[in-house]
Amino acid sequence: MTGRRWQNAGLYLAMVVTVVVFAFPVLWVLSLSLRTSREIVATPPPLLPASPQWGNYTHVLETTGIGGYLLNSVIVVAGSVFGCLLLCVPAAYALSRLRFRGRATFSRGVLAAQLISPLVLVIPMYRLFVTLGLLNNYLGLILVYVAVTAPFQTWFLRNYFDSIPVELDEAALVDGCTRGRALRSVVLPAARPGIASAGIVVAVLSWSQFVVPFVLLDDSSMYPISVGVVNLQNQGGEITTQYLAAGSIIAVVPVVLVFVALQRYIVGALTAGSLKG
Amino acid sequence: MKTAAKPWIWLVPLGVLLLVVFGYPxxxxxxxxxxxxxxxxxxxxxxxxxxxxxxxxGPDFADTLRVTSAFVVFSVVFQLLLGLLIALLVDNAKRRGLRGAMITRTVVLTAWAIPGVVIGVLWQLLYQESTSGILNYLGSLLGFSGDSAFLSDPGNALVSVTIANVWRGTAFSMILMYAGLQTVQRDLLEAARLDGASPFQAFRAVTLPALLPLIAIDLVTITVETFNSFDMIMALTQGGPGTSTQVLALxxxxxxxxxxxxxxxxxxxxVLLLINAVMIAIYFRYHKRREVNP
Known part of the structure; x- marks a missing residue:
């Protein structure tokens, strides 16, 4: 068995290397965010600050717009999750359960949309929004977020509904339910984990969304956190390294917490569609 | 199942939104x-x-295409390879009951959840070009000069950006490959082992064929994602110095x-749209079975 023990040691070593490579960038920036200006430029760089400067965080929260950016992100993300589920759930249910002409075409259209670059979309949208006066309008922005995230979620939820026995709906229909009621009272409760997965993935993707708000918003007080971080970065000399680092940590903490707590939902949602394809 | 009376009611809201946000642009x-x-x-x-x-x-666009293809090819190849390797590592460790397998998976996956612009800022801080920059310091311990211009030298910048992008994208390939490994039939692997196949031979004969459909889907997905890359590079180099990291979207x-x-x-x-279209066509081929037999 010594061969097996050597193999296990090799696996442990490989895991440690992997964890270091993937955790280090974030931990290093966390460390930078707690330094004094003197420690930032010290050579060699100390691994940890002598005493953590938590004041860097209060400074960033007080002197930059980052608190507002966070709040804006929460609003836009909440709206996007709600809107996406509102549109995707019925569509995915119909694609899973109903047979009709044009079903395959609709599915393919949705699948194709998933692979189109959002940048190509926002160029004409920008001109359209300027004409319609929708620039700097959260409703318009959220609709674009929903459109960009909906295709993948529609596919995922359709696969999820496929895995729920049709007999459930049929029993409800025989009992005199309409389709809508069958979906609401029988299928939706059974699909709750899948819908949670879809919602969480939309939340993470919307939190990260950059090109859409970058182009469709020009009022900096409306920026979500992603555009806000770039805005901080572009303040150049005014924002020193430890504050930029603190701002970055503030931008990732909410999404990383959600991710670590709910990752079992996310892993399922990322892989389910592809496995069945 | 019987044909529904009004299927379109369910689809119209999504359909209209997609037509406006995709069709019109x-x-x-x-x-x-x-x-x-x-x-x-x-x-x-x-x-x-x-x-x-x-x-x-114009001379500029040929340059953009050259930068973009180098960025895409190296990103995709290394994301897929590293993703597969880490998936094999986590899967193997988990089957042996080693502690830390799931922690490893979680840590790698966290990179997927971090917004692209923040990844750009993180790597910009790692690549700091003085001796107080951490990668330069670690490099100096290994005998490098310690003041490498990771981002400000046009010759280095694209390599630096690609490394950051591989770090960012490996998680997605890893989780797809990991899911694929769960579908590999263990008795086939066992039979191969009993027949005296080396681990590598067993991987080639049993594991790889089972993963191939997923590898295809992964390749299409990450190729599109990489061609569409915008946010991380915007935060890391803004396409510079000069146009040395200016990929197509930028x-x-x-x-x-x-x-x-x-x-x-x-x-x-x-051109970006045509690349997307080609990828969609390839994607459809792998989704065909599902369309015929939903």
């Missing part, structure tokens, strides 16, 4: 690409093929929103 961008329009509003424009001529004959943005050349930028974005 695609038609519009094709139209604009055949004009000499600018971003200066209200300025009259005419229909012409000059945008395409200028894109094809070039289109620069052409339209900085140079204000709407027609020319639209023509360039058609």
């Amino acid at each position: 695609i038609v519009e961008i094709v139209r604009l690409s055949f004009t000499d329009s600018t971003m200066v509003s209200g300025e009259p424009y005419s229909y012409t093929g000059s945008a395409y001529r200028s894109v094809v004959t 070039k289109v943005y620069d052409q339209i929103f900085t140079q204000l050349g709407l027609g020319r930028g639209a023509a360039m974005s058609i």
Whole structure:
């Protein structure tokens, strides 16, 4: 068995290397965010600050717009999750359960949309929004977020509904339910984990969304956190390294917490569609 | 199942939104690409093929394509390979009951959840070009100069950006490959082992064939994602120094929103759209079975 023990040691070593490579960038920036200006430029760089400067965080929260950016992100993300589920759930249910002409075409259209670059979309949208006066309008922005995230979620939820026995709906229909009621009272409760997965993935993707708000918003007080971080970065000399680092940590903490707590939902949602394809 | 009376009621809200947000811009961008329009509003424009001529004959676009292809090829190859390796590592460790397998998976996956712009900022801080920059310091311990210009030297910048992008994208490939490994039939692997196959032979004969459909889907997905890359590079280098890291999406943005050349930028974005279209066609081939037998 010594061969097996050597193999296990090799696996442990490989895991440690992997964890270091993937955790280090974030931990290093966390460390930078707690330094004094003197420690930032010290050579060699100390691994940890002598005493953590938590004041860097209060400074960033007080002197930059980052608190507002966070709040804006929460609003836009909440709206996007709600809107996406509102549109995707019925569509995915119909694609899973109903047979009709044009079903395959609709599915393919949705699948194709998933692979189109959002940048190509926002160029004409920008001109359209300027004409319609929708620039700097959260409703318009959220609709674009929903459109960009909906295709993948529609596919995922359709696969999820496929895995729920049709007999459930049929029993409800025989009992005199309409389709809508069958979906609401029988299928939706059974699909709750899948819908949670879809919602969480939309939340993470919307939190990260950059090109859409970058182009469709020009009022900096409306920026979500992603555009806000770039805005901080572009303040150049005014924002020193430890504050930029603190701002970055503030931008990732909410999404990383959600991710670590709910990752079992996310892993399922990322892989389910592809496995069945 | 019986045909429903009104299937479209369920689909119209999503369908309308997708038509407005996808259909309209695609038609519009094709139209604009055949004009000499600018971003200066209200300025009259005419229909012409000059945008395409200028894109094809101008020296800048060939440069963009060269930068983009190097970025895409190296990103995709290393994301897939590293993703597969880490998936094999986690899967193997988990089957042996080693502690830390799931922690490893979680840590790698966290990179997927971090917004692209923040990843750009993180790596910009890692690549700091003085001796107090951490990668330079670690490099100096290994005998390098300790003041490498990771981002400000045009020769290094694309490599640095690609490494950051591999770090960012490996998680997605890893989780797809990991899911694929769960579908590999263990008794086949066991039989191969009993027949005296080496681990590598067993991987080639049993594991790899089972993973191939997923590898195909992964390749299409990450290739599209990489071609569409915008946010991380925007935060890391803004496409510079010069145009040394200006990939296609950044070039289109620069052409339209900085140079204000709407027609020319639209023509360039058609190239991005065509790449997306080719990938969609490939994707459909792998999703066909599902369409025939839903």
